[in-house]
Structures are given as C-alpha cells and as structure tokens.
Amino acid sequence: MSEAKKYPAPVTNPETAAFWDAAKQGKFMIKRCTACGEAHYFPRSICPFCYSDKTVWEEASGEGTIYTWSLMRKSPTGPYAIGYVTLKEGPSVQTNFVDCDLEKLKIGQKVKVVFKPTDGAPLPFFTPV
C-alpha cells in the first residue's frame, strides 16, 4: 500500500530550500528564467538553458500528463510505478504514481500533484485526475 510506505525526508540545501518550504504549504514550485523565459525542474539557481542567474520561483499548477511509466512488480516495499509527468508549464519531472490502480496507467493520462509526508518536508507525487 502506497499510504503505508515510508519515504525518506529530503536533505535540502540552500539552493532548493524554498522548494521544500513551499511544499510544506502544499505548493509545487518550479523555477523559471526571466532572461530566456524557460521553466525547468528540478530547480537550479543558474538556468540550465541560457546560464542566466535570473531564475525565479513560480508556483506550478501541479497538473500534467504521463509521458511514460513502468510498474515495478516486486520490491521490498511492494509494487510501485515510476514515471515522468510533463507539466502544463513544460518541464517533465520524475515521480511515482500513487492512490490509483497502478496497472491502469496510460501514457497521455492527465494527472495532478499530491504530497506525501516524510519526517521532514513532504514529497511530491502524482495521481490520475
């Protein structure tokens, strides 16, 4: 059961602390470069596309579609589905799919972010809409 699964707390660092602070408020943040306009994930202080340091935090919609997925049938903590979600804002993010029938996942399916608790900041996951 994904609900029972214990997830590791993020270590966090000065570059990404704002992401985890926002996660505690239930907000899913991405970074956007004000020089080239591109959004990226995971967040960096220097834009990976144009190398500008003019990157700013932006609250993402938390909505996206499944780019791909794979259901790991066995693990010490039971089956789990990894995948990438392409956010409405553009970037694709690695995640697990939770709170759903893992055998019915489909590429192109609409999903939304859902946070799961850890001993530290909560972690973002995605679930079908």
Next chain:
Amino acid sequence: MTIKGKAYIAGIYEHPTRHAPDKSTAQLHAEVAKGAIEDAGLSKDDVDGYFCAGDAPGGAWPMVDYLGLNTKKLRHVDSTETGGCSYIIHLGHAAEAIAAGKCSIALITLAGKPRTGVMPPRAAGAEADFESAYGATTHNAYGMCAMRHMHDYGTTSEQLAWIKVAASHHAQYNPHAMLKDVVTVEDVLNSPMISDPLHRMDCCVVSDGGGALIVTTPEIARSLKKPLVKLIGHGEAMKGPRGGKDLDLTYSAGIWSGPRAFEEAGITPKDIKYASIYDSFTITVLMQLEDLGFCKKGEGGKFVADGNLISGVGKLPFNTDGGGLCSNHPVNRGGMTKIIEAVRQLRGEAHPKVQVPNCDLAIAHGTGGLLGVRHAASTAILERV
C-alpha cells in the same frame, strides 16, 4: 588530430568466473590484469598507463599499488567513471594518451562481485532530493524507455524478445555462459513481468567476474604475436533530462557517440561485420542499433526480428559470446566484455559456430548509468589489420 590507427588492442582477458565467493574484488582485478598482460605477451613492468573505473576498490592509486605496477614507469592514469561504458571510454582515452606520447602500454581493468560481495554505493547527484525517493532502478528506468518506444513507434514485446533469442543462440556455444539454453520468443513473453513492459528474459544476468585490455602503439603491437586489431574511431557522449525540457526517452547518447566514431573511422554502419552492443536489457540493444544508424529511429523492432542478429542467420551478428543477456555482466557493467568479444571476432578467435567469416570491421558500443534517467554512451570501431 585523430586517434585513427594510433592505438592497437594487443591483449584481452575475460575472467571465466561468474560466481566468485572465494575471491576478493581486488584479486579479480589482478587476475584479469595478469590475463591481459600475458595474452599480449608482455610483463606487468612494461605497463606505463593504467585505467580503471568505479568498480576498482579505492580508485586508481590503491589499485596501482595493489597490482604492483611499475611506478617508476607508470606515467598516465585515468579513472573516468561512466558506469558500464567506462571501459569503452577508457579505450578511447588510452588511444588519445598513446597518440600524444603520454603512455605506450595501457592496462584497463574491470572486476567485481555483485553476486557474492557488497557493491559500493554511488555518490548522490544534485538531483537526489528530487528523484531518489521514487526508486529508479535499472529495470524500471529501462522499462520507461521501452514503454515510450512502444507508444511512439509501435515496438512490440515480441520484437524485443528476438534480441534475447539471438543472444541465447550464441550462448549455447560459450562454456562459461550462465544461461546456455536456447530460448524462443514465447519463452521470453511467458517469463514473469519484472517492470512493465520488460519481462525477466528481457533483463541481463547478474554475475561476478571481470575483464581487462592492453592497448598499445602500432609499433609495439607489431612486435607481439597476436593478430593486429586497431582502433579506428571512437566517440563518447552523455544525456539527461536537462531541466525536463523536451524529454525524449526513445533515443540515447549513442545518437551522438556513434556518428562521432563512424566519422573518425571513415566508414558507415553498413561496413560493420560484427556488432557488440551493450545488452543490459533487450530495449538497450534495440535503441542503440537505431541510434548508431543500423536502422532508422523507430524501425529497431523490425530490424531485430526474425533472427537478424543471429550469427550465420541474420545480417548483423551481435554479442556472439551470449552477451549480458546470457553469458555474464561483470559488476553490472557490460562495456568491457563488449570490447573483448569484438576483438575475438576480429582475431578469428570466436567460437567456430559463431565466428563471422572474414570479420575485418567491428563495433563495440555501450551505455552507462540509467538510460531512462542520466547516462553516458561510448562507441569504438575496430579494424583487423
């Protein structure tokens, strides 16, 4: 500046073990080093360049000491770590060092014990907080690539299964292979699903073991007794999600390393008589064949079907030792054995049942890391003189 023809592979050795509970990892490195040096007809005191990757206990300086290499002579060291393709990258770097006069006899070693020992953990990358909780493993990272490849190009599990079938046809002649039984497409499809859409038989074996190479100058190679095998082209590249923009998991960094190697060699994929292609999973082979230009992107499924990779049957004999899918996968790193079997083919030393007639041009290609996440690729093109 090119490395074309400036370095020869003069010594090869693949450890026969697949299960080594009674040996240390360093010992396996020493055994493969000794094997390759003796295959070349040289002495350990001749070695003046040493190459190793993350599997070498403690890295280069403890290994140089443990192996008893001649430190008065050793003048070039490289411990580039790019997972399973490290040794194909080392081969290119050794050729560069030899071409630049920085060393003349390079030793490259790989060894380890994933079955009977503890595997050293990989250091965390900048992405750790944003990815490590999601449990990316080799199985599901390659599964994600296969899932999207099927979606975009209609690739099927039957087509992927043909890659394992071809490997099993070759493995039956390799006395050291872990899996010697010839399997069918149905066998692969009926094996348990591990991580969708990859079945157990889409996955390589886990084995202890290792391998080593001696790379040297044309002059020294000619003074030795082995058939001459020279490196004529080399490429390396890396790929990752890069901020998540335009994610496309249906191609690998091989799409860049391959053309670099072919351009340097001055040949095309059509000229290749034998291909060693890293087969961590069946999808790895299919994607690499496309990326290297053996067929168009999306047509890998059709290309590998119906035995096209079986020696004596198809147009492109591959992994005639049985590869990672059937023979071995020392330390979960398949690059070294890819080079070794390519050299055997070029020397005419492959098993007679799988030896490619008049094999004068071969490719050894591999990836390292996780194809669906971050990875490296390296391509070597070898010619029999």
